[in-house]
Amino acid sequence: METVSSDRAQESLSKASCLFVDQDVSSEYADYRHSYSEEVFQIISDYCRESIQDLNLAVDVGCGPGNSTVGFTKHFKQVIGVDISETQIALAPNNIPNCQFKVGSATNLDFLQAGSVDLVTSGLAFNIMPREKTLAEFDRVLRPGGTLAIFGYGGPAATDKTLNDIFKKAFVDDLPVLPKELAMVLGGYKDIEMPYPGWVRRDDIIVKFQTSANGILISYKIIDQWLARCSEQGETEGKYLAQLQKYLSDAFPESCKHPNRKDFELIYKICIVMGHKPKY
Numbered sequence: 090m091e092t093v094s095s096d097r098a099q100e101s102l103s104k105a106s107c108l109f110v111d112q113d114v115s116s117e118y119a120d121y122r123h124s125y126s127e128e129v130f131q132i133i134s135d136y137c138r139e140s141i142q143d144l145n146l147a148v149d150v151g152c153g154p155g156n157s158t159v160g161f162t163k164h165f166k167q168v169i170g171v172d173i174s175e176t177q178i179a180l181a182p183n184n185i186p187n188c189q190f191k192v193g194s195a196t197n198l199d200f201l202q203a204g205s206v207d208l209v210t211s212g213l214a215f216n217i218m219p220r221e222k223t224l225a226e227f228d229r230v231l232r233p234g235g236t237l238a239i240f241g242y243g244g245p246a247a248t249d250k251t252l253n254d255i256f257k258k259a260f261v262d263d264l265p266v267l268p269k270e271l272a273m274v275l276g277g278y279k280d281i282e283m284p285y286p287g288w289v290r291r292d293d294i295i296v297k298f299q300t301s302a303n304g305i306l307i308s309y310k311i312i313d314q315w316l317a318r319c320s321e322q323g324e325t326e327g328k329y330l331a332q333l334q335k336y337l338s339d340a341f342p343e344s345c346k347h348p349n350r351k352d353f354e355l356i357y358k359i360c361i362v363m364g365h366k367p368k369y
């Protein structure tokens with residue numbers, strides 16, 4: 090899998106952020122995106138407690154419909170999800186007493202005072218944010234001893250060998266040169282480092298969940314749209330999605346006749362990179 094960098098990467102960055110503004114994409118994303126396991130929220134919160142005992146405020150930036158946010162409400166007095174996309178925020182839950190959602194940008198969290206946040210997180214979103222400005226803003230709002238945690242997962246695997254081979258074709262062999270932000274996600278965030286000394290990486294967490302043929306296609310649709318928007322060869326939207334659809338209907342005709350039936354068990358490897366802002 091090749092990657093492109095520099096100017097092309099900057100261009101594809103804004104194109105990638107725009108993907109989530111589309112109303113249909115946002116709804117599909119909210120419907121089919123699986124939640125992270127309890128374990129992920131527990132591990133990050135426990136890591137915070139190593140530095141700060143009384144956990145007050147967590148802010149999840151690039152929160153989408155809140156699937157990377159809500160799990161922190163058990164651990165923090167107050168949780169805020171922030172996303173640049175109004176359509177994503179409109180789909181986030183509004184009935185959790187200690188959780189609120191706001192439209193906002195990672196590079197301008199001006200509703201937060203400097204040094205006021207115990208945890209800043211970003212789930213599967215940091216790769217499409219302007220790196221330096223975002224890190225500077227995260228550092229501004231974090232209190233000394235606060236935690237920055239970036240997490241996400243790579244391409245899927247499956248317990249079924251046939252489906253696993255299809256994933257290898259669709260997510261690795263078929264894809265052309267990738268924008269580096271997309272390669273970063275599919276590679277499981279291996280390249281991300283923290284700006285704080287003593288930071289740690291966890292990539293031993295496995296999440297399994299059941300999904301449908303539609304669920305598989307929706308998660309791939311974002312990749313297909315991203316590649317079409319970045320393409321210099323005039324590749325059309327839907328090209329890679331149609332290929333995956335054909336692989337699935339050839340191998341699993343019954344499951345594709347019932348596209349919302351959760352016939353498939355998927356396996357994702359979660360990666361968490363976290364560090365404490367120095368206290369002094």
Ligand SMILES: C[S@@+](CC[C@H](N)C(=O)[O-])C[C@H]1O[C@@H](n2cnc3c(N)ncnc32)[C@H](O)[C@@H]1O
Nearest residue numbers: 106109151152153157173174194195212213214
């Ligand atoms: C792949 S989704 C991740 C959603 C959720 N956190 C999850 O883990 O599934 C990426 C999200 O980042 C948001 N996003 C992209 N650039 C952003 C920025 N500069 N500031 C805030 N949110 C941003 C997008 O609107 C989108 O909702």
